[in-house]
Amino acid sequence: MTAIHLENLSKSFGAFTALKGMNLEIADGEFVALLGPSGCGKSTTMNMISGLLEPSEGSIRFGDQDMRGVPMGKRGVGFVFQNYAIFTHMSVYDNLAYGLKATGVAKPERDRRVKDMAEFLHLTPMLNKPSAGLSVNILQRLAIGRSAIMEPAIFLLDEPLSNVDAAFRAVMRTELKHLQRQFRQTMVYVTHDQLEAMTMADRIAVMDHGKLLQVGTPIDVYNNPSNVFVAGFLGSPGMNLLNGTSVGSDGGLRIDLGDAGLSAPISPALAAAIPEGKAVVYGFRPEHCELTSGEGINMPVTFVERIGARTILHLGDKATSVKAVFDNDVVVRTGETVTLSIDPANIRLFDAATGDAIVEAN
Ligand code: ATP
16 A cells, blocks of 8 residues: 655646646545546546656655656556456456466465455356456456456556446446455546546546646535636536626625626625625536525526436526526426525635635635
8 A cells, every 4th residue: 555646747748738737645545536527637647657658747656666767567556447458368267367377376365366356346157257258347347356456555547437338337436436445555546527536536636738726525626616617527517607796785795797687695704805896706506506586696597407306497598507406396487587596605706817716714
């Protein structure tokens, strides 16, 4: 078990910079997900941790050992990719045993570990089957097992579930978390799927355009995004973001949302953090909306989306659109104008110029 330290890590391909100045500390035994849209630099980061790529700048340390120049095979990492890498001409048993055999683990110990891993990953019934012909789901599970059986101190997984079907993905999310709890490896998991990151990781590291934007526990990053990108990226649907300006009123500062027809109240702690007349982005989660007959944000309903127990109201127009999520059915019709109220404690403000979160004044 090993901590990973990334310091000022950068990678360029010719004139293109894929990763800029990343600093991240991953504790011994921690499960960290690198989360971000396609092309943000997740795999590049992972490939540098594994030793497949050398950094252009900065350093990677495992514990107190500098990894510069240390080849992949000497780093003690297990790596599982999006596309399962297994020997299809071998049986499931032989695939699981392969690495143990190659490193000289004695047969009785090898046999015990193969059987334990097969049991853990529900592969026991197919141990003696040839791998060729097994489903993609099972092959990816086998690829995970083949790497995990080596009990690497550091386990790196790059989108391991993106090719498996949705039902299996849900099962594997739980199993991977159990696997990591059992072996207590330091786990780095690359994904663009926020559900995977939010459900499995101890902390998530949100990236965009080659930059690490925020690191924190899933709930903290969800509740307190550090900028508008993270706010909109996390959540399904993401946080509602409306342009506004702070205006004075009898009861302290409010946010004028222009066409949304409201000067919305904000908490005193947020109001104390900004001057009057500041351009801001006013953010609130879709699940924090309530329908009211009183004061609030007025918007026409453009679409009512009913998904089982949840209802998502699409409101506004192209320029100013909002989504509101309710746990039950709501009796509204398309075209009707409704008023949303949001508890000021659930409002997040961002600086319109920089996109950075405005932090409450103490
Ligand atoms: P995805 O989920 O699509 O793989 P990602 O976040 O993992 O996205 P990376 O694969 O790290 O992104 O790529 C980051 C950027 O670097 C992309 O714009 C990609 O095109 C570019 N890139 C990656 N590898 C190379 C390379 N060998 N040569 C040139 N550009 C590269």
